[in-house]
Amino acid sequence: MKLIVYVYVSMIVLGVQAWPNVKRSFELYPNVVALPYTEHKISDCMHVTSEPGDYVFKKSATSSPQSQLPTFNLNRETTLLELEAAAAAADPAAVAAAAAAVATDATVCGLYVIGEPDTLVEITMKHYDVNCESGGLMAFVDGWELNGEYFPGVQDHHRTLEDRVYEFCNNNKQWPRISNKKFFRSSQNAALLQYRIPKHGSFVANVRFHKITQPCNVLVQNTAAVYKISNYGHPRNCTLSAIFPAAISLGNLRIGGKSVRNQAKVNYDCQSNEDRLEIGGSAGLDSAGLELASAVCGQSGELGPEQAIYCEVTSVRLVSTGRYQNQATVIVRKADVEDLDIATLMCAL
Numbered sequence: 001m002k003l004i005v006y007v008y009v010s011m012i013v014l015g016v017q018a019w020p021n022v023k024r025s026f027e028l029y030p031n032v033v034a035l036p037y038t039e040h041k042i043s044d045c046m047h048v049t050s051e052p053g054d055y056v057f058k059k060s061a062t063s064s065p066q067s068q069l070p071t072f073n074l075n076r077e078t079t080l081l082e083l084e085a086a087a088a089a090a091d092p093a094a095v096a097a098a099a100a101a102v103a104t105d106a107t108v109c110g111l112y113v114i115g116e117p118d119t120l121v122e123i124t125m126k127h128y129d130v131n132c133e134s135g136g137l138m139a140f141v142d143g144w145e146l147n148g149e150y151f152p153g154v155q156d157h158h159r160t161l162e163d164r165v166y167e168f169c170n171n172n173k174q175w176p177r178i179s180n181k182k183f184f185r186s187s188q189n190a191a192l193l194q195y196r197i198p199k200h201g202s203f204v205a206n207v208r209f210h211k212i213t214q215p216c217n218v219l220v221q222n223t224a225a226v227y228k229i230s231n232y233g234h235p236r237n238c239t240l241s242a243i244f245p246a247a248i249s250l251g252n253l254r255i256g257g258k259s260v261r262n263q264a265k266v267n268y269d270c271q272s273n274e275d276r277l278e279i280g281g282s283a284g285l286d287s288a289g290l291e292l293a294s295a296v297c298g299q300s301g302e303l304g305p306e307q308a309i310y311c312e313v314t315s316v317r318l319v320s321t322g323r324y325q326n327q328a329t330v331i332v333r334k335a336d337v338e339d340l341d342i343a344t345l346m347c348a349l
């Protein structure tokens, strides 16, 4: 059984704006981002964080369900995204479904962790008291899961989904009662700790980040940043995804073999090439559902034109056979209403 979180993807954008706006992905990363012993209380059902430290959840038998639907404040700077999110929230079916989930008290919640692009996430369960018998369950996910879809996409990950989702709970019938300290690592800068605690329970999860040298899949953390995407010569597909409509431009491009790289201009129509950089969007997290706006190959040191993708999720996917050293610099920023004239793709939002 998989724990699945049903929310509207656009809600995340609101969370993103609430993040501390202190670091940008292209700045040099300090070794220690914050004291690893900071204690954080998990207060929202969907809790998004990019900070290391201990995350504490506690639900006592008498307390009301901690999980609450995200609320929307329309007094803030009104953007296209927020209006969409508000519209999504106003969807009666969604509200009813969410209310029903709260009522049955079996809501699946999650600690969504996202780090700098060149990190992986480590989660250590310092303590957990989540009773299997009363329907309690926890899961570590190597990536993010939303509405049954995963980032990185199931096809593009080197591990199978079974290996990426590890479920656990306390079986109190078992003797001796052991609550082993559990230790997990993700394969990219995104990881998720899911929990369903119908009655009472608690856990303390420690979050840390570790540097990696050849990042492949990257979840975009900032609404304006520069990323490098490369296959480092390997046969693999790497996806950079932003959970918001985004304007994308490319620089330092080098994709494909000599014959394509020797052409005078960058080619934005390379669907039939094996090595290519796909730009597109989708309604969900899985890049398998990517609608293509352009497929790029060739070589150029210059900054290419911007294009706006109006989808819940914007992705740049590098498809590599391993025959070439492919690379690109990807400049991502949140698309606004003013960017409509550079739109290359509109998903049904």
Ligand SMILES: *[C@@H]1O[C@H](CO)[C@@H](O)[C@H](O)[C@H]1NC(C)=O
Residues within 6 Å of the ligand: 155, 156, 235, 236, 237, 319, 320
């Ligand atoms: C990468 O994706 C392409 C199609 O999008 C697929 O044919 C190929 O097998 C994938 N390669 C790897 C290593 O998964």
